[in-house]
Amino acid sequence: MLEAGCEPDEVACGTMLCTYARWGRHKDMLLFYSAVHRRDILPSVAVFNFMISSLQKQKLHVKVIQLWKQMLNAGVEPNRFTYTVVINSYAKEGLMEEALDAYRKMKKSGLIPEEATYGLLISLTAKYGKGDEAVRLYEEMKPLGIIPSNYTYASLLSLHYKNADYSKAVSLFSEMERNKIMPDEVIYGILIRIYGKLGLYEDSQKTFEDIEKLGLLSDEKTYVAMAQVHLNVGSHEKALEVIELMRSRDVELSDFAYSFLLRCYVSKEDVASAEYVFQNLTRNGFPDSICCNDLLTLYVKLGLLEKAKALISQMTKHEVHFDEDLYKTVMEVYCREGMIDEAEQLIEEMENIGSCMDKTTKTSLMAMYGEAGWLQKAENLLKTLEQPDTTALSVLLCLYIENGNTCKSKEILKTMLETTGGLSAASQLICKFVREGSITEAESMYRQLVELGFRPLDSAAASMITLYGQCQQLKQAQEIFDSMAQSSSTGGAMYNSMVDTFCKCGKIDEANQLYKKMVDQGYTPDAVTISILVYALAKHGKYQQAENIINDSFNDGVELDTVAYNTYIKAMLDAGKLHSAVSLYDRMISSGVSPSLQTYNTMISVYGQGGKLEKAIEIFNTAQDLGLIIDEKAYTNMISFYGKAGRSQEASQLFSEMKEGGIRPGKISYNIMINVYATSGLHHEAKNLFEDMQEDGHFPDSLTYLALIRAYTENHIYSKAENIIQRMLKEGISPSCAHFNHLIFAFIKEGNIPEAERVYGQLKQMGLSPDLSCCRAMMRAYMDHGLIDKGIAFFETVNGFVKPDGFFLSAAVHLYEFAGKESEAGDIIDNMNLQGLLFLRNLRIGSKSVTA
Known part of the structure; x- marks a missing residue:
């Protein structure tokens, strides 16, 4: 063309x-x-x-x-x-x-x-921080009759979510329903996050389930949104279940999903899994600062500082761009490890990029300088803070007190007391020193506070009283209590601590008096104080007073915990008030207080001592059914009570069960089981277990040999029983009267008085004094077999060396009367009357003699 x-x-x-x-x-x-x-x-x-x-x-x-x-x-x-x-x-x-x-x-x-044009502009303005313009464009659409699309609604919902304007977001979703706009997966995902932020956990879950029912669930962002809601409420496992569901449906995890998974394992404190996910993130290059900070924070929290330092080294090698959070965490690592050079280099890097340390980071750095002995650097750093808070001042104050610089510490303390919350911070610092057992520092801090004209908070005074109680320094504790008690605002915490201190120092009556004064002044003692006092009273045999306090706590409506109930039940057990112990246990259960293993152990003793073996078995089985880890004490208690009931087979089975459960029996457990066999006459089993005990590394003691002697005497194997006594002597273990008694009783039971006398002679040759049960047995033997002269001679030998009972003295009276010695018999009867002992008239002389 x-x-x-x-x-x-x-x-x-x-x-x-x-x-x-x-x-x-x-x-x-x-x-x-x-x-x-x-x-x-x-x-x-x-x-x-x-x-x-x-x-x-x-x-x-x-x-x-x-x-x-x-x-x-x-x-x-x-x-x-x-x-x-x-x-x-x-x-x-x-x-x-x-x-x-x-x-x-x-x-x-x-x-x-067109709607698409409005949608693009709304998305664009929302993305670049022009939220008001985005909303204006949306409002402009309404009079024009333009119905927003899902894309437009999603942009606006994201805007409201980002601005935490959740009510507008929910209102917008309602508008979608009115306009019959069917939400897509993106909008549902945003809605899940919004419900999560509002704490509407169930609504989030329901929305997620609705997406699945509608067949819209396909995007990983939706899965992660639901998982994030679970994580926010602390449900790590449910969050992981959602991610696992996504994987099972072949939804490939992007770095976005892996980053969330890392946060999930960090929150769960699962180091191995967090490290595995972090390693997966490195497939597309080294993870960003956010992921690095997540893992580093986990290491710091769990004290894995070597791992933390290794990660920092990797970040440096891969030239990770540090954000403020990462700088802060890295500085925390350096401060904890005392890496001053690295910390100062990091400060220089932060200054070069215009990043400033926050108060928390500076405070950590101050602590590190202080620990390195650079107190002046720490003080200079404090001066860079425009308005030092109590945390920063506490760090420096603590450093000066620990270094004994009274002048400087007092100066810092004075400054701190002029700030809001200064007195509270000072009192907390005293409590910190007390917890650490730093008596000198706690005393110095307390004294300076008083010298500056301030009254420490009750918590600090109570901590000091407790500290002095632990050190048995009653006078100092009393001085603090008396000085604080002059104030009308003295709180119950100090009374609690002082009661505890009196108990620790063995002043039980004073503790009880102060407790009553505390109640009279309208303070309600806490469960811990009551437990301490009840325990102390019971330990010193003041069971009625302990029971009175227990009843008062119920009348006053004190909220008792497991420890308090355990103390109460044990006190009643020690007092022999088994019915009261059972009543307390029943009350504990009905009050909804969960029993501990100690509770069940004590109740086994209660029912066992009360002869209610089946109830003890029921308690033991209940503890097992609840999944409690049964300890050796519980097993041993049950074995002992089975043995007392003559049920050696069940005792043996339980002993085997204990070992199969991974519990290595101690010497006490072996002794009790050997004694169970002995009581049942199972001397072979007792001997075999005795050998097992030694192979298990336990040396036999006096109680072990006592059980063996019993096993042999029950089976009339007297020579082996006597050999046991000789073995004890060779091993340097001194036999007691109880070891000889088994042989003496056995010979008397067989009517072999000469052998009984022989063994009794050995007892005397050992320098032992016969106990009352031995004397009773010998007196009965002489009386039953008509050995009048021997009986009288025996009585006259031991009388005055053993505290007699009614039977022993009655037997002597009958022997003297039979011998025609009425005067001696009368003297004994007079003595019995003075002691309030009942004379047994029905005893017979010679009931087992040959002539009889």
């Missing part, structure tokens, strides 16, 4: 441009457009629309914008389609102001934007 000398007109050029655009030959199209422009041929708006639309489809947004500008410069009037395409390209390029300018020109031209 050109060769023929025909100049192409607007229509021909437009046709060519559209053809190039349709074929996607954009380079040729733009070259041809340049040629057309040089010939001053101006394509129509329809041609321009065709060209920019084609360019936009290929995401050539920069070319779209260039052509748009040329179009405007050429004076071509854009139409609605033109503005729609151009605004879209501006939005895709993130050119918010240019997009808004094109929008305003469009409005000025009288053209009404």
Whole structure:
């Protein structure tokens, strides 16, 4: 056409441009457009629309914008389609102001934007922090009758979520329902997060389930949103279940999901899993500062400082960009490890990028300087704080007190007391020193506080009283209590501590008196104080007073814990008031207080001592059914009570069960089991267990040998029983009267008085004094067998060396009367009357003699 000398007109050029655009030959199209422009041929708006639309489809947004500008410069009037395409390209390029300018020109031209255009502008303005403009655009749509799409609603919901304006978000969702707009997965995901932020956990869960029922659940962001809600309420396992559900449906985890998974394991304090996830994140390059900080924070929290230092080394090697949070955590590691050079280098790096340390970081750094002995550096750092808070001042104060610098510490303390919460912080510092057992520092701090004219808080005074109680320094504790008691505002905490101190120092009556005074003044003692006092009273045999306090606590409605009930029950057991102990246990259960293993151990003793073996078994089984780890004491208690009931087989089974459960029996357990066998006459089993005991590394003691002697005497194997006594002597273990008694009793039972006398002689040769049970047995033997002279001689030998009972003296009276010694018999009866002992008239002389 050109060769023929025909100049192409607007229509021909437009046709060519559209053809190039349709074929996607954009380079040729733009070259041809340049040629057309040089010939001053101006394509129509329809041609321009065709060209920019084609360019936009290929995401050539920069070319779209260039052509748009040329179009405007050429004076071509854009139409609605033109503005729609151009605004879209501006939005895709993130050119918010240019997009808004094109929008305003469009409005000025009288053209009404489409919903898609509004949606893009709302998304763009919300993304770049122009929330008000986004909302204004949304409000503009309403009078125009334009119904927002899911995309637009999602942008607005994200905006409200980001701004924590949850009520507007929920209201917007309600509007969607009114407009019959069916939410997509993105909107449901946002709604899950919003419900989570509002604490509407069940609504979040229901929404997630609804998405699944609708078949919309496919995006990992939705799964992570639900998992995040679970994590926020501390449900680590449920959060992990959601992620596992996502994996099971072949939804591939991106770095976004792995980052969440890392936070989940960090929150759960699962180091191994957190490290595994962190390693997975490195597949696409070293993780960012947020992930690094998450893992580093876990290491710091759990005290894994070597791992923390190794991670910091890796971050440095991979040139991770530090944000403020990461700087803070790394500094915490350096401070804890006393890495001063590294800390100061980090400070320099922070200053170079214009990042400032916060108060918390500076406070940690002050502590590190102090521990290194650089108190001046710590003080200089304090001076950089515009308004030092009590935490920073406490750190420096603590350093000066620990270094014995009274002048400086008093100066810092005075400054701290002038700040809000200063007295409370000072009192807390005293409590800290007390917890650490730092008596000198606690005393210094307390004294300085008083010297400055301040009254320490009750918590500090109570801590000091407790500390002095632990050190048995009653006088100092009393001085603090008396000085604080002068104030009308003295609290119950000090009374509690002083009662505890009296108990620790063995002043039980004083403790009880102070307790009564405390109650009279209207203070309600706590469960701990009551437990301490009841325990002390019971320990000193003051059972009635202990029971009175127990009853008072119930009448006063004191909220008792497991420890208090355990103390109460044990006190009644020690007092022999088994019925009261059972009543307390029943009350504990009905009050909803959970018993501990100690509770069950004590109740086994209560029922066992009361002869209610079946109830003891029931208690033991209950403890096992509850999944409590039964200890050796509980097993031994039950074995003992089985033995006393003659049920050696069940005792043996329980002993085996204890060993199978991984409990290595101690010497006491072995002794009790050997004694169970002995009582039942099972001397072979007793001997075998005795050998097992030694193989298990336990040396036999007096009680072990006593059980063996009993086993042999029960089976009339007297020679072996006597050999046991000889073995004890060789091993340097002194036999007691009880060891000889078994042999003496056995011989007497068989009527073999000479053998009984022989063993008794050995007892005397050992320098032992017979106990009352031995004397009773010998007297009965002489009386039953009519050995009058021997009986009288025995009586006269031991009388005055053993505290007699009614039987022993009655037997002597009968022997003297039988021998015709009425005067001696009468003297004994007079003595019995003085002691309030009952004379047994029905005893017979010679009931087992041969002549009888």
